[in-house]
Amino acid sequence: MNGHDDTREFADMRLTRRSFIKGCTMAAAALGLADSMIPQLVAAATAPRRPPVVWLHFQECTGCSESLLRASHPDLGRLILDLISLDYHETVMAAAGHQAEEVLHDTINKHDGKFICVVEGAIPTKDGGIYCKIGGRTAMDILAEVAPRSAAVVAIGSCAAFGGIQAARPNPTGAVGVRDLVHGKPILNIPGCPPNPVAFLGTVLHYLTFSRLPATDNLGRPLFAYGRKIHDHCERRAHFDEGRFAEQFGGEGHRQSYCLYKVGCKGPATYSNCPAVRFNDVNQWPVSAGHGCIGCTEPAFWDTMTPFYERLPEIKLPVGQGTVTTAESVGRKIMGVTAAAIGLHAAAGVTRRLLKGTAKTDEIREEE
Amino acid sequence: MAYEFEKRRAFGALYRITHWVFAASCLLLTITGYYIYEPWFTTMLEKGTADFTVANMRFLHFLAGYFFTGAVICRFYLWFFGNRQERITDALPVTKRNLGNFWGAILNYLYIRFHTPRLGHNALAGTTYLLTFLISMVMIVSGFYMLFPESATWQVWGTNLFASQATSRFVHFILMYYYIFFAMVHIYIAVWNDVMFGEGLVSAIISGSKFLHVKRPKAD
């Protein structure tokens, strides 16, 4: 577009000042901070002390790491890597095998009580937790060793937060989220399948700037990202209220971008900022692409939100079928009654004329 | 001069139904329309409410809008096919008889010279009703243009009349005050006439019959 080589920009792992400020601004916007706070965020983010992070992978698909680090906006991933000292992360670290185990122990010992423990993936608990083992140790074991020595635990993704798909009925491995096993440590849940990188970035920046975790709801989710229902800030909401729906995929209503409630959207029961923050820097999220929300930020969504393509029960539509749709159908009847009334009046007039001749019986001349 | 009253049928059933549908829908449209303009209730509550207050108000507005439209269509029909009192020619100052009556009505309401009530409307009232009808047409077109903003048909009407949604909303809002004004004057005048002339004007729009003044030679 301007003769500027994108490949080089992507290959270059250095973060420019411009991208850095951009990333901080995005996080500030997501956190709902005023732009006057950006310098403070920037100062915190450039402070030499970077919090050490131990990133544990358990029963998962690594999609959360993938979406975080491979954000199509390369700056976001770079910013995150720049902000934290990612001392242990199985997917991206160079070390392997015993070397990796050593790194883990060193970090824990060196930063005892100060590092952040990020958990990605559920923890299977059945049969002594044998369904997920790393270096011969169960996930339960590793978590039990690492989490109590951290400053705080961040459960990234719905698996780490609530068990995710592994925990779906009948939950063969007894998978659970971090909050079921770790007690006595602050736990922050960033659910989603995967969660938006901005939610993680915002949490980290908040922690760096204010030295505490952001305020959460009672499921431990930061309010800045999970404080509102999708349905309450969805771009298709007007169609819901007025009663215009996609009745089936590919149908007329779907092509008109009407509300996806009837094809199974779970937005009315899901807390997340997807409609506002969106994904992958292309300003898209499932509903804008024509697919209903599947409720992936909610606990046990595989059990409670399925079937994904059937309408969520007991969600009230305004005045039954939506305001405009109901008004239009009742309105047609009112127009019908109007036509009938006129027809009746005309018929009565004609009949009277036939019976009594042209004399206008109902007109009596008044005296003036 | 002594008067006697004679009960005469003035208005047909369709006319009277139309009148009351018109009255009720105007009342509802003004209340709900004002709420759409100034939705104070939900925003007064600290955390908002999960009820569809605005949606319900809008729905009532649209529903009343359809009733209103039905009444306006009936009224238009009756201008041409109603009984004599209901027809447009009976009450517009376009005939010699009505031009005089128009002037007479003004003097009457100014307490200068009272005129004898007639069976139909006086020409001043008839003129006001024509104006109300025209304004109602504007309300209907702007209302339906806002109700179905994507409809090609309403867009043709809407853009030709108002140029934009914003203007149509503005005109629609401002003209609401005409109905408030009209209702006040209309009710005052109707009651005033009843008090002054005892013709039963108010009950006429319910029963259909008025009590006309007839000069009768005194029976000895």
Ligand code: HEM
């Ligand atoms: C006596 C007649 C009427 C009165 C006094 C009235 C009054 C109002 C008022 C005050 C508003 C708010 C405008 C604003 O936002 O500032 C409004 C909006 C509206 N009216 Fe009416 N109206 C009347 C007739 C109609 C009719 C016949 C229709 C057709 C169905 C209609 C449809 C609408 C629509 C669609 C809106 C916009 C609602 C929205 O966008 O939320 N109105 N009306």
Ligand code: SF4
């Ligand atoms: S049901 Fe889904 S598509 Fe419809 S308004 Fe709610 S969140 Fe948006």
